[in-house]
Amino acid sequence: SQTIHQWPATLVQPVGSPLSLECTVEGTSNPNLYWYRQAAGRGLQLLFYSVGIGQISSEVPQNLSASRPQDRQFILSSKKLLLSDSGFYLCAWSVSREQYFGPGTRLTVT
Amino acid sequence: LAKTTQPISMDSYEGQEVNITCSHNNIATNDYITWYQQFPSQGPRFIIQGYKTKVTNEVASLFIPADRKSSTLSLPRVSLSDTAVYYCLVGPGGSSNTGKLIFGQGTTLQVKP
Numbered sequence: 250s251q252t253i254h255q256w257p258a259t260l261v262q263p264v265g266s267p268l269s270l271e272c273t274v275e276g277t278s279n280p281n282l283y284w285y286r287q288a289a290g291r292g293l294q295l296l297f298y299s300v301g302i303g304q305i306s307s308e309v310p311q312n313l314s315a316s317r318p319q320d321r322q323f324i325l326s327s328k329k330l331l332l333s334d335s336g337f338y339l340c341a342w343s344v345s346r347e348q349y350f351g352p353g354t355r356l357t358v359t
Numbered sequence: 360l361a362k363t364t365q366p367i368s369m370d371s372y373e374g375q376e377v378n379i380t381c382s383h384n385n386i387a388t389n390d391y392i393t394w395y396q397q398f399p400s401q402g403p404r405f406i407i408q409g410y411k412t413k414v415t416n417e418v419a420s421l422f423i424p425a426d427r428k429s430s431t432l433s434l435p436r437v438s439l440s441d442t443a444v445y446y447c448l449v450g451p452g453g454s455s456n457t458g459k460l461i462f463g464q465g466t467t468l469q470v471k472p
Contacts, residue, residue, distance in 0.1 A: 283460075292446070292463055292464045294462075295462070339402045346391050346393065346408060346450070347405045348405065350401075350404070351402055352401070352402065
């Protein structure tokens with residue numbers, strides 16, 4: 250069966266520090282991969298999606314970036330975090346019309 | 360991608376049937392309708408998906424009228440554990456597309472004892 254992993258589960262980082270969140274998928278090949286952010290009490294905002302290795306599409310302008318170095322690995326990064334980057338970050342994968350979400354990372358920027 | 364409109368919140372009591380309606384007036388011919396459920400501090404979970412008429416699984420039913428401009432998620436005999444946010448999404452089907460989904464605010468369902 251397919252499994253999606255995200256780490257860390259929670260993270261507290263100071264403003265201006267770098268960020269690296271990792272997502273890996275098991276049990277499937279060539280999935281579409283997605284990064285979402287959810288601010289407190291809000292809906293999910295699609296940040297990036299990838300249809301293959303090295304192929305990244307950005308949905309919103311921001312100081313975040315994404316990379317897909319391997320088929321089942323998706324990384325979300327930032328060189329300098331802002332207070333507004335705080336939120337719940339979710340990775341998801343799909344191979345058809347359904348998306349499956351990871352457990353998420355709760356990021357607090359102080 | 361088609362925009363969706365759904366109520367911000369709904370209240371119900373245990374054992375009742377809950378129907379959440381979603382409007383998607385500009386749905387495209389190749390769009391599917393999908394519903395997700397999200398509990399606090401968890402990622403959304405797929406509930407049900409349909410293209411037209413009625414779809415039923417072990418969790419819910421999805422009713423889609425002929426014009427496909429709206430859809431209704433039906434949860435039979437809800438329990439307290441069904442308290443969650445429910446999202447209606449519309450997007451293209453097929454394995455060759457990007458699978459992009461645009462989440463709206465969702466409907467917060469509160470089930471009371």
